[in-house]
Amino acid sequence: MRFFTLHERPARPGGDPEVLAVASGFRWWAAVVPPLWLLWHRLWLGFALYMLFSIVLGIALAIGDIADPAATAIGLAVSFLIGAGAADYRRWTLQRRGWRFGGVLRASDAAEAEALYIRNRGAGLTAAPPVAVTPSSPQAFPPAVLPRGGSSDAFPRLL
Numbered sequence: 001m002r003f004f005t006l007h008e009r010p011a012r013p014g015g016d017p018e019v020l021a022v023a024s025g026f027r028w029w030a031a032v033v034p035p036l037w038l039l040w041h042r043l044w045l046g047f048a049l050y051m052l053f054s055i056v057l058g059i060a061l062a063i064g065d066i067a068d069p070a071a072t073a074i075g076l077a078v079s080f081l082i083g084a085g086a087a088d089y090r091r092w093t094l095q096r097r098g099w100r101f102g103g104v105l106r107a108s109d110a111a112e113a114e115a116l117y118i119r120n121r122g123a124g125l126t127a128a129p130p131v132a133v134t135p136s137s138p139q140a141f142p143p144a145v146l147p148r149g150g151s152s153d154a155f156p157r158l159l
Contacts, residue, residue, distance in 0.1 A: 002023050002106070002107070003023070003024045003104055003105070004023050004024070004105050004106070004110060004113035005022050005024070005091060005103075005104050006102035006103050006104070006117045007019070007021075007091070007094045007099040007100065007102060008020075008099060008100045008101075008102045009099050009100075010098060019117055019118060020099070021107075021110040021111075021113040021117070022087055022090055022094070022110075025087065026084055027083050027087060028083060030082050030083045030086035031080060031082055031083025031084075031086075032083075034050055035047060035050060035051070041090055043089065043093055046093070050082070053078075057074070061074070102117060102121075105117060
């Protein structure tokens with residue numbers, strides 16, 4: 001089971017709002033083939049920035065006369081970072097396009113998460129009651145006053 005964030009597009013006149021579930025975690029396809037993943041999810045700004053970054057990185061590696069193993073390591077690191085941040089970039093893009101954050105659910109796949117969200121939409125899925133946290137004892141740590149003798153038994157001197 002995975003965690004999904006649910007996003008809701010505002011309803012058009014005479015229609016129901018559209019719901020989209022975005023899974024948390026690493027995106028293997030975004031790491032392996034970033035341009036195709038970005039185009040598939042219609043992340044045009046991300047695609048343009050990726051292409052610009054790839055061109056600049058290629059020129060910098062050529063000008064700097066970087067050895068092939070180091071260039072491969074840099075490319076793998078960039079791919080790893082893209083795969084790690086792909087879901088967050090998709091959420092940011094949805095928010096920028098006007099989609100409203102609906103909540104977080106745990107489900108086995110996106111279709112189940114969307115169905116659970118639609119079924120429980122009016123049940124206050126995102127609103128959780130605040131939890132009051134009270135300390136078990138009023139004692140502050142570390143103690144404000146050292147014990148007599150100017151040394152603390154909790155931290156004895158080693159010399």
